[in-house]
Amino acid sequence: MAEIKAPMGGKVIKVSVKVGDQIGEDDEVAVLEAMKMEMPILSEDDGTVAEVKVEAGQTVEAEQVLVVLS
Structure with a gap:
């Protein structure tokens, strides 16, 4: 199992995946707003x-797990 974590604290403004989705390397899983910038999480x-x-809408901390892959 792989975990995708927030690189820094901020607010999740978009979740791009749902349970069961097949994703590949460099696919966007979420968008985080931090320091007034939008950052795609890949x-x-x-x-x-x-x-x-x-x-x-959820606020997250640095290194918080956003998505778990199997």
Whole structure:
């Protein structure tokens, strides 16, 4: 299982995947707003989305798990 984590604290403004989605390396899984900039969060691995741990509007901390792949 692979975890996709927030690189820094901020607000999740978009979740681009749902449980069961097949994603590839460099696919967008979420968009994070931090320091007044929008930052796409990309997958580093291929896999199937097993769990989405955040939702749009949620504030997250650095290194918080956003998505779990299987």
